[in-house]
Amino acid sequence: MAQATPRAQPATTYDVAIIGSGAGGGMAAHELTKAGANVVMLEAGGMWDNARDSAMFRMPYDSPRRGASTPERPFGEWDACIGGWQVPGEPYTKAEGTKFDWWRARMLGGRTNHWGRISLRFGPDDFRRKTLDGLGDDWPISYDDVKPWYDEVDKLIGIFGSVENLRNDPDGMFHEAPAPRYYEHLVKRTSDKMGVTCIPARLSIITKPLNGRAPCHYCGQCNRGCATNSNFSSGNVLIIPALRSGRLKLITDAMAREVLTGADGRATGVAYIEKTTGEDREVRAKVVVLAASACESARILLNSRSARHPNGIANQSGVVGKYLTDTTGTDVAGFIPRLVDVPRHNADGVGGGHIFMPWWLDNRKLDFPRGYHIEVWGGLGMPSYGFMGGIQNYPDGGGYGAGLKQQYRKYWGATVGFSGRGEMVPNGNSYCEIDPEVKDRFGIPVLRFHWEWRDHEYRQVKHMQETFRALIAEMGGEVWSPMPTREQGYGIANGGAIIHELGCVRMGTSERDSAVDANCRAWDCDNLFVADGGPFVSQADKNPTWTILALAMRTSAYITAQRKAGAL
Amino acid sequence: MTDITRRDALQGLLAIPAGLALSPDAVERARAHVAEALVDQGTPAKQGAAQPAAYQPKQFSPDEWHLVRLLVDDVIPRDAHSGSATEAGVPEFMDFILGEYASNQQWMRDGLAWMNAECRRRFDKGFVSCTVPQRHEVLDAIAFPQRAAPEMRAGVEFLNRFRNLTASGYYSSRIGIADLGYVGNRPVAEWEGTPPEVMKWLGP
Ligand SMILES: Cc1cc2nc3c(=O)[nH]c(=O)nc-3n(C[C@H](O)[C@H](O)[C@H](O)COP(=O)(O)OP(=O)(O)OC[C@H]3O[C@@H](n4cnc5c(N)ncnc54)[C@H](O)[C@@H]3O)c2cc1C
Numbered sequence: 001m002a003q004a005t006p007r008a009q010p011a012t013t014y015d016v017a018i019i020g021s022g023a024g025g026g027m028a029a030h031e032l033t034k035a036g037a038n039v040v041m042l043e044a045g046g047m048w049d050n051a052r053d054s055a056m057f058r059m060p061y062d063s064p065r066r067g068a069s070t071p072e073r074p075f076g077e078w079d080a081c082i083g084g085w086q087v088p089g090e091p092y093t094k095a096e097g098t099k100f101d102w103w104r105a106r107m108l109g110g111r112t113n114h115w116g117r118i119s120l121r122f123g124p125d126d127f128r129r130k131t132l133d134g135l136g137d138d139w140p141i142s143y144d145d146v147k148p149w150y151d152e153v154d155k156l157i158g159i160f161g162s163v164e165n166l167r168n169d170p171d172g173m174f175h176e177a178p179a180p181r182y183y184e185h186l187v188k189r190t191s192d193k194m195g196v197t198c199i200p201a202r203l204s205i206i207t208k209p210l211n212g213r214a215p216c217h218y219c220g221q222c223n224r225g226c227a228t229n230s231n232f233s234s235g236n237v238l239i240i241p242a243l244r245s246g247r248l249k250l251i252t253d254a255m256a257r258e259v260l261t262g263a264d265g266r267a268t269g270v271a272y273i274e275k276t277t278g279e280d281r282e283v284r285a286k287v288v289v290l291a292a293s294a295c296e297s298a299r300i301l302l303n304s305r306s307a308r309h310p311n312g313i314a315n316q317s318g319v320v321g322k323y324l325t326d327t328t329g330t331d332v333a334g335f336i337p338r339l340v341d342v343p344r345h346n347a348d349g350v351g352g353g354h355i356f357m358p359w360w361l362d363n364r365k366l367d368f369p370r371g372y373h374i375e376v377w378g379g380l381g382m383p384s385y386g387f388m389g390g391i392q393n394y395p396d397g398g399g400y401g402a403g404l405k406q407q408y409r410k411y412w413g414a415t416v417g418f419s420g421r422g423e424m425v426p427n428g429n430s431y432c433e434i435d436p437e438v439k440d441r442f443g444i445p446v447l448r449f450h451w452e453w454r455d456h457e458y459r460q461v462k463h464m465q466e467t468f469r470a471l472i473a474e475m476g477g478e479v480w481s482p483m484p485t486r487e488q489g490y491g492i493a494n495g496g497a498i499i500h501e502l503g504c505v506r507m508g509t510s511e512r513d514s515a516v517d518a519n520c521r522a523w524d525c526d527n528l529f530v531a532d533g534g535p536f537v538s539q540a541d542k543n544p545t546w547t548i549l550a551l552a553m554r555t556s557a558y559i560t561a562q563r564k565a566g567a568l
Numbered sequence: 569m570t571d572i573t574r575r576d577a578l579q580g581l582l583a584i585p586a587g588l589a590l591s592p593d594a595v596e597r598a599r600a601h602v603a604e605a606l607v608d609q610g611t612p613a614k615q616g617a618a619q620p621a622a623y624q625p626k627q628f629s630p631d632e633w634h635l636v637r638l639l640v641d642d643v644i645p646r647d648a649h650s651g652s653a654t655e656a657g658v659p660e661f662m663d664f665i666l667g668e669y670a671s672n673q674q675w676m677r678d679g680l681a682w683m684n685a686e687c688r689r690r691f692d693k694g695f696v697s698c699t700v701p702q703r704h705e706v707l708d709a710i711a712f713p714q715r716a717a718p719e720m721r722a723g724v725e726f727l728n729r730f731r732n733l734t735a736s737g738y739y740s741s742r743i744g745i746a747d748l749g750y751v752g753n754r755p756v757a758e759w760e761g762t763p764p765e766v767m768k769w770l771g772p
């Protein structure tokens with residue numbers, strides 16, 4: 001009788017395992033499959049395909065909810081983000097006194113389905129801040145190292161904008177930017193008068209055909225996901241095309257727990273929980289790429305402990321989780337009497353501002369070290385749940401009846417708002433670590449956040465408030481909220497609230513004070529890479545995603561070269 | 569055009585296998601197709617329109633329902649330009665919202681009770697039994713927060729919220745959107761910027 005001992009089928013060993021399908025993971029999957037690798041991708045959320053799931057063209061009256069939020073969709077029932085500030089069964093904790101908000105998406109494409117698409121390159125100064133002002137740290141790479149990858153991202157994904165030749169806001173390979181809306185013309189004129197640089201927006205939306213995708217048709221609904229894929233989402237622009245290569249195995253509802261390593265300390269694969277069954281599973285791979293979002297990648301590294309990695313992988317120096325940063329933010333809106341009774345027309349345009357103000361001042365002449373950019377909002381957007389709340393604040397002071405209806409008509413479209421988005425200086429008191437007690441519903445230890453804004457940030461946000469109020473006054477407008485005081489933090493948003501988590505798996509020149517090298521490879525595990533915002537050494541006065549994409553592309557090229565050389 | 573047919577119209581574009589490298593020409597044609605197919609927004613929808621009288625509220629008592637239906641039309645009446653809040657289905661919308669977002673139930677209930685109490689205090693009868701001028705007298709006392717008497721505060725706060733919710737329901741309805749003249753969320757083949765007549769209105 002033959003021996004009946006069942007032998008486990010040797011699991012497939014993939015060339016690369018990627019954790020997370022957002023900006024970084026999507027780019028890695030696209031580039032690595034293109035280069036011939038067999039790739040497996042683990043995504044904690046479910047499938048999402050904008051061609052099928054986008055709610056483009058829905059009108060508010062198509063739902064009894066009229067676009068209001070749901071627990072699953074905190075930014076509105078048609079917003080293309082499943083997730084939010086809280087994810088059921090997946091808590092995070094905060095040290096006493098810490099105010100921090102962590103937004104997580106749980107779906108194919110992660111946060112790139114409903115993000116704002118503001119796609120700005122970091123400039124030459126942004127990679128060498130310490131050299132310039134002594135604060136924070138320099139990156140181990142420069143703008144020139146990243147520039148070719150920005151160019152490739154522009155060509156692959158597409159972006160509109162205008163060539164401006166601004167020194168620290170490099171131009172890209174732009175499609176034509178859409179002309180301003182009525183209130184944006186007014187803001188532009190006012191900015192020009194006040195010496196505030198105001199230029200066409202730079203959004204990852206295509207205005208001419210690109211790689212089989214149709215150009216934008218200006219429905220203004222980008223945050224719902226674009227059914228014609230005229231804007232960038234990782235799922236539809238990178239991952240679904242990568243699936244067509246036949247070399248990408250996508251496993252959704254797969255919550256990665258830790259990176260598995262062998263006796264030599266090298267990565268052998270990833271342990272994950274199959275959410276539909278609750279079972280523990282693993283994938284084997286020769287290379288592992290973490291792209292679960294900066295904080296989540298830090299969490300996975302810290303939870304990947306073994307004899308060779310007693311503090312977690314990439315953490316010999318204890319730096320994983322440290323130097324967590326977010327963008328600073330504050331907003332001011334004003335009522336602009338000269339925009340009352342704006343003649344009706346379609347002012348939707350793309351789903352985002354058509355203009356913005358890059359940082360225009362010299363910090364050496366100011367009492368705060370880093371800059372900010374300004375985003376502008378207003379217009380005749382689709383009315384839905386929450387429409388013109390607080391009508392009693394307008395000049396008529398409230399009312400009812402036919403007169404009230406007249407107010408809604410005349411005041412609609414007469415409000416303009418400004419949002420400042422600035423660079424914080426990384427500090428030692430803003431970080432995340434593993435909570436020693438709390439676990440999520442899968443039994444995975446969760447993150448605990450610590451947060452501190454410093455005077456650098458408070459003074460910068462005060463400057464934002466003063467600038468926005470001055471712009472509104474110059475437009476002849478009124479601001480109804482008083483200038484926030486120092487005690488109110490000048491209106492600074494909570495850490496995390498601007499949703500640009502970066503830096504807690506920082507790159508550097510030495511394993512003594514950084515987690516990954518200049519190629520985003522873990523110092524102590526040569527087949528482990530990080531492709532999200534974790535490796536960032538600093539923020540900039542720009543949104544981060546275009547740089548996440550460029551670095552993920554660059555890291556993928558490095559992995560491909562190393563594989564070709566037989567080193568991985 | 570209902571959402572389903574709008575979606576069907578999109579199929580013309582979506583059916584193109586995305587892997588196929590399309591010539592710019594083909595993409596242009598597809599785009600023109602979407603634009604043509606979707607411009608017509610004609611037929612009225614089923615939802616959002618005034619419900620038949622037989623509608624049974626789930627969150628309001630019959631008395632409250634009666635009051636709500638009068639009050640939403642006091643806030644947003646029919647005028648020469650457009651229909652009223654009840655015609656736009658605002659009471660039904662409120663009933664839904666209170667069911668889905670329970671945090672609205674208490675202030676609504678307390679506020680409706682306050683309206684009745686105030687009417688009884690002034691006219692010895694509940695809101696729904698008052699004449700139109702009597703209802704308006706109460707509304708005048710609470711609809712303008714800056715000039716309202718301090719003892720009217722509870723009524724002022726209630727009406728602020730009630731007016732917000734009425735506007736949410738009304739201006740997200742088909743009637744309300746037509747009233748405002750919102751003409752977006754539709755495909756536009758070329759973005760031409762702000763129309764010349766609006767630029768003229770904006771002035772230099
Ligand atoms: C409302 C909003 C507006 C924004 N606007 C802009 C903007 O205008 N410009 C800009 O540059 N940026 C913007 N951002 C930020 C931008 O979305 C992020 O920078 C970008 O998506 C980060 O990409 P990522 O690779 O870190 O992955 P994410 O997009 O964060 O995706 C991570 C993915 O990993 C999955 N995952 C997490 N943990 C695990 C696990 N343990 N196992 C398996 N999978 C896991 C998640 O489910 C998710 O799908 C915005 C974000 C939000 C929310």
Ligand code: SF4
Nearest residue numbers: 216217219220222226
């Ligand atoms: S505005 Fe353009 S890119 Fe955005 S959803 Fe509409 S068609 Fe797509």
